[in-house]
Amino acid sequence: xxxxxxxxxxxxxxxxxxxxxxxxxxxxxxxxxxxxxxxxxxxxxxxxxxxxxxxxxxxxxxxxxxxxxxxxxxxxxxxxxxxxxxxxxxxxxxxxxxxxxxxxxxxxxxxxxxxxxxxxxxxxxxxxxxxxxxxxxxxxxxxxxxxxxxxxxxxxxxxxxxxxxxxxxxxxxxxxxxxxxxxxxxxxxxxxxxxxxxxxxxxxxxxxxxxxxxxxxxxxxxxxxxxxxxxxxxxxxxxxxxxxxxxxxxxxxxxxxxxxxxxxxxxxxxxxxxxxxxxxxxxxxxxxxxxxxxxxxxxxxxxxxxxxxxxxxxxxxxxxxxxxxxxxxxxxxxxxxxxxxxxxxxxxxxxxxxxxxxxxxxxxxxxxxxxxxxxxxxxxxxxxxxxxxxxxxxxxxxxxxxxxxxxxxxxxxxxxxxxxxxxxxxxxxxxxxxxxxxxxxxxxxxxxxxxxxxxxxxxxxxxxxxxxx
Amino acid sequence: xxxxxxxxxxxxxxxxxxxxxxxxxxxxxxxxxxxxxxxxxxxxxxxxxxxxxxxxxxxxxxxxxxxxxxxxxxxxxxxxxxxxxxxxxxxxxxxxxxxxxxxxxxxxxxxxxxxxxxxxxxxxxxxxxxxxxxxxxxxxxxxxxxxxxxxxxxxxxxxxxxxxxxxxxxxxxxxxxxxxxxxxxxxxxxxxxxxxxxxxxxxxxxxxxxxxxxxxxxxxxxxxxxxxxxxxxxxxxxxxxxxxxxxxxxxxxxxxxxxxxxxxxxxxxxxxxxxxxxxxxxxxxxxxxxxxxxxxxxxxxxxxxxxxxxxxxxxxxxxxxxxxxxxxxxxxxxxxxxxxxxxxxxxxxxxxxxxxxxxxxxxxxxxxxxxxxxxxxxxxxxxxxxxxxxxxxxxxxxxxxxxxxxxxxxxxxxxxxxxxxxxxxxxxxxxxxxxxxxxxxxxxxxxxxxxxxxxxxxxxxxxxxxxxx
Numbered sequence: 045x046x047x048x049x050x051x052x053x054x055x056x057x058x059x060x061x062x063x064x065x066x067x068x069x070x071x072x073x074x075x076x077x078x079x080x081x082x083x084x085x086x087x088x089x090x091x092x093x094x095x096x097x098x099x100x101x102x103x104x105x106x107x108x109x110x111x112x113x114x115x116x117x118x119x120x121x122x123x124x125x126x127x128x129x130x131x132x133x134x135x136x137x138x139x140x141x142x143x144x145x146x147x148x149x150x151x152x153x154x155x156x157x158x159x160x161x162x163x164x165x166x167x168x169x170x171x172x173x174x175x176x177x178x179x180x181x182x183x184x185x186x187x188x189x190x191x192x193x194x195x196x197x198x199x200x201x202x203x204x205x206x207x208x209x210x211x212x213x214x215x216x217x218x219x220x221x222x223x224x225x226x227x228x229x230x231x232x233x234x235x236x237x238x239x240x241x242x243x244x245x246x247x248x249x250x251x252x253x254x255x256x257x258x259x260x261x262x263x264x265x266x267x268x269x270x271x272x273x274x275x276x277x278x279x280x281x282x283x284x285x286x287x288x289x290x291x292x293x294x295x296x297x298x299x300x301x302x303x304x305x306x307x308x309x310x311x312x313x314x315x316x317x318x319x320x321x322x323x324x325x326x327x328x329x330x331x332x333x334x335x336x337x338x339x340x341x342x343x344x345x346x347x348x349x350x351x352x353x354x355x356x357x358x359x360x361x362x363x364x365x366x367x368x369x370x371x372x373x374x375x376x377x378x379x380x381x382x383x384x385x386x387x388x389x390x391x392x393x394x395x396x397x398x399x400x401x402x403x404x405x406x407x408x409x410x411x412x413x414x415x416x417x418x419x420x421x422x423x424x425x426x427x428x429x430x431x432x433x434x435x436x437x438x439x440x441x442x443x444x445x446x447x448x449x450x451x452x453x454x455x456x457x458x459x460x461x462x463x464x465x466x467x468x469x470x471x472x473x474x475x476x477x478x479x480x481x482x483x484x485x486x487x488x489x490x491x492x493x494x495x496x497x498x499x500x501x502x503x504x505x506x507x508x509x510x511x512x513x
Numbered sequence: 514x515x516x517x518x519x520x521x522x523x524x525x526x527x528x529x530x531x532x533x534x535x536x537x538x539x540x541x542x543x544x545x546x547x548x549x550x551x552x553x554x555x556x557x558x559x560x561x562x563x564x565x566x567x568x569x570x571x572x573x574x575x576x577x578x579x580x581x582x583x584x585x586x587x588x589x590x591x592x593x594x595x596x597x598x599x600x601x602x603x604x605x606x607x608x609x610x611x612x613x614x615x616x617x618x619x620x621x622x623x624x625x626x627x628x629x630x631x632x633x634x635x636x637x638x639x640x641x642x643x644x645x646x647x648x649x650x651x652x653x654x655x656x657x658x659x660x661x662x663x664x665x666x667x668x669x670x671x672x673x674x675x676x677x678x679x680x681x682x683x684x685x686x687x688x689x690x691x692x693x694x695x696x697x698x699x700x701x702x703x704x705x706x707x708x709x710x711x712x713x714x715x716x717x718x719x720x721x722x723x724x725x726x727x728x729x730x731x732x733x734x735x736x737x738x739x740x741x742x743x744x745x746x747x748x749x750x751x752x753x754x755x756x757x758x759x760x761x762x763x764x765x766x767x768x769x770x771x772x773x774x775x776x777x778x779x780x781x782x783x784x785x786x787x788x789x790x791x792x793x794x795x796x797x798x799x800x801x802x803x804x805x806x807x808x809x810x811x812x813x814x815x816x817x818x819x820x821x822x823x824x825x826x827x828x829x830x831x832x833x834x835x836x837x838x839x840x841x842x843x844x845x846x847x848x849x850x851x852x853x854x855x856x857x858x859x860x861x862x863x864x865x866x867x868x869x870x871x872x873x874x875x876x877x878x879x880x881x882x883x884x885x886x887x888x889x890x891x892x893x894x895x896x897x898x899x900x901x902x903x904x905x906x907x908x909x910x911x912x913x914x915x916x917x918x919x920x921x922x923x924x925x926x927x928x929x930x931x932x933x934x935x936x937x938x939x940x941x942x943x944x945x946x947x948x949x950x951x952x953x954x955x956x957x958x959x960x961x962x963x964x965x966x967x968x969x970x971x972x973x974x975x976x977x978x979x980x981x982x
Contacts, residue, residue, distance in 0.1 A: 147865075147866075147867050148753075149749050149750065149753055149866060149867060150749075150865055150866040150867050151753075151866075152865070193702065194702050194706075196700055196702075200699065200700060201699075204677075204699075205699075205700060205702075207706075207709075208673075208677070217957055217960075217961065221956070221957040221960065222957055223955060223957040223958055223961070224955045224957070225955060225958060226933075227933060227935065228865040228933060229863045229864070229865065229897055229933075229934065229935055229938070230669065230670075230673075230674075230863070230896040230897055230898070231665055231669060231674060231863045231893075231896050231897065231898045231935065231938040231939050232863060232935040232937075232938065233662065233663050233665075233674075233713060233935070233937050233938065233939055233940065233941045233942070234935055234936065234937050234942060234946075234949075234950055234953075234954060235713075235942060235950055235954060235958065235959075235962050235980055235981075236710060236713065236714055236718070236958075236961075236962045236965060236980075237663075237676075237709050237710065237712070237713050238958050238961055238962070240676075240706050240709035240710070241705060241706065241709065241710055241965075243706070244702060244704075244705065244706050245705055249705070261753075261756045261757050261760060263760070264757070280618050280619075281618065284617070284618050284620075284730075287730045288730050288733070288803065288804075289803055289804060289805060290803050290805055291730060291732070291760075291761065291762060291802065291803040292760065292761040292762075293760060293761075293803075333760065334756075334757065334758055334759050334760040334762075334806075335757075335758060336758060336759055336802075336805075336806045336807070336810070336811050337803075337805045337806055338805070341805070342805050394698045394699070394700045394701060395698070396616075396619055396621070396697040396698065397616075397618060397619040397620075397621075397697075398616050398618060398619050424700075427699040427700050428698055428699055428700065429699070429700045464696065464697060464698075465698065466696065466698055466700065466701040466702070466703055467703065468701075468702050468703050469698070469700040469701065469702060470700050470702055471702065472702045473702070473703060473704060477703075480703075481703055481704055484703075485703060485704060486692060486693045486694060487690070488686055488690040488691055488692040488693070489692055489694060489704065489705075489707050490704075491686075491690065492686065492692070492705075492707055492969060493704050493705045493707070495968045495969055496705060496710075496965060496968060496969070498968070499964045499965060499967070499968035500961060500964055500965070511704055511705075512704075
């Protein structure tokens, strides 16, 4: 059993580590973006070095006090706070934001866990390089937490999830020992890959304090298009054609449904919609190419053939940076519109690509049979990742559908599982989905996870209640 | 303590699982390519299904008999046989070679562990797709073992190691339970990544029985060049320029030294050498591009600028498939030449790219101070992976240097460690490098590895003595 992080514990910690930044937790540490959970009053320790992190962890292990690793606080599954049980010490990485090194010829950089994605992007760009991990919260989200949850975003299609961009990590283990794993190597077959075990473990197996990251060349040219497509299957065919034509340079392939555009008209009527009339389905495509490829020429050629074959019925290729920004604003405003309307239920799912069209058709009908909701499906089609969300009809409130929401979510997740998909594509498990993991997780995997957690963190001090309840 | 796999055990296993293919081990199961280890007499079980693998594992767990997972037998670190301690049951995947599914639109295929790389290449090609994992032994090497050791090869620069090409695995754990993890998803953040833990664990944490693999578009055009370069640093600069010009389409960037060419003249005098006079250092470059890029034009342009800047002094771009094959024959015959001459010591190392030139200069001098050897450094420069091997002077034999070999290896590995490199870039640990892992491995990582092994395989039946001695 763990002990609470109370005033007495904080006093003892302050005495033991007099240089440590330690203070009562302000409100912002006890909230999360969706307002589903509220953290208990506690204290925030913000170490300035890896050694200081290790000292805090050793002290907590000795005192049997839980640790709540804390990055930018932007997670969507409640993994960044503790709402029940003995209060955890909040261990914030905000004072570890240093860029330790950057080598453009090597295409590597080494950063501390508290550096924000935006700061990493800037540092890479200054050296003529790209660090492609990016999502809406990039100005606040920190790399250490981004790796801990194996975050995704719009560039996964081309560059992979966070784990694909990480060459090595430095981490403090549950006993306070430091794993010095900041290799800058593409190849290193020397035993079990502790890096990949820590990435995606959401702070339950170790605390990532620094990371070495892989950089990419900056694309020299960008081409962006909006296309009206015949349906999700046509979109996949179109994606395959684009990749045959332009290889890995297809960096985004985002699908949007008519519902999303109607939400925009309802909530942000000034957003200019690229295609008129609004299609049932459309895709936003971006190519980021080296000098040797003319992205617009590729887009035009693929579009012309797809038009002839009936895959697309209309389309626009951005002719200026302003138009490109307009296209992206549509895609990026859809989640905002969703927030304004207020979701009945939302799902961060992924499916094998060949299952997407069937899933949408079958599950949509079943959901509507349960409740009279509007469904807004959008997301990273190239990765098989859909944000599949339900909303009240115009003029009604999400709260009216509160009773139906659990049934809808169960139905959606059952359908995803039956088609070999995932009930958490990019947001992780946190506190929100521990029940789903138990329900849908492979039993042998769950058993292995519990065994590993019990072996590496026998007292259970690291992010208690997250991932495994 | 484990019990031996003897006649009595084999009789009991045959009685318990009457349908199982079980026979005394022929000589080929007890040998490995470098002849450093010889396996003990034993029995070979070759299950036909995952359920049968699980039944064998449960039987061995009960009987406390070790299991030696066996793929194509092509590993170079002795991980595929047991030369001491109680004999293991050899568990061969040779009867599990089925292609379970292939979907070209999804870019996925699901294969059983015993399928060879060559058969996988053929199946992918028939569907117009590329499975890029490839190396010399592809006709024999099996995918399950290739994943177990996280194998590499010539395409890692572009497509990553084996782990990057695997979307999911099915595996039998040490207690005989089956991990059903054959997801065909690019995004799946549902708990600890057991797949990545099993990949690279060399059969010590579970036995991979099937895998879902990521396919790529087949490059439409190929461009191949041989260039004479000013040195390793110039090569890295050249690589960065190529990537700026052609993005991810740079699929191979192999470095060779003058020594390698001299070995070719000595042993395979008919091999045509592209550049005359033979340069101190040269690189073999390959671009595999979509239709939209003319690879030869990129190679010419980069070459012209590099010539002007003194990075390269001569070069040839292949003008036919035959010439391309000739270029590759040079690269691929170097390991053959090495075998004919006979190495004093060989090292599969990787380094941060910025450390390569300094390493070669400094370590070469130190090695030559110990022994009058010839050094042949060649390999996958783009990945920082060098095969760094020592040979006797012309007319002398490797055996004469036997006494110096351990000192040379120690010196090389110490120098690699001091520069943040790896003593095993792609071949793994096996039996050969367990001592190196103990010497150079991070203590916190080693402790975590031992904890995980002890927790997931408490009796220690899976590949005993491999990775952790």
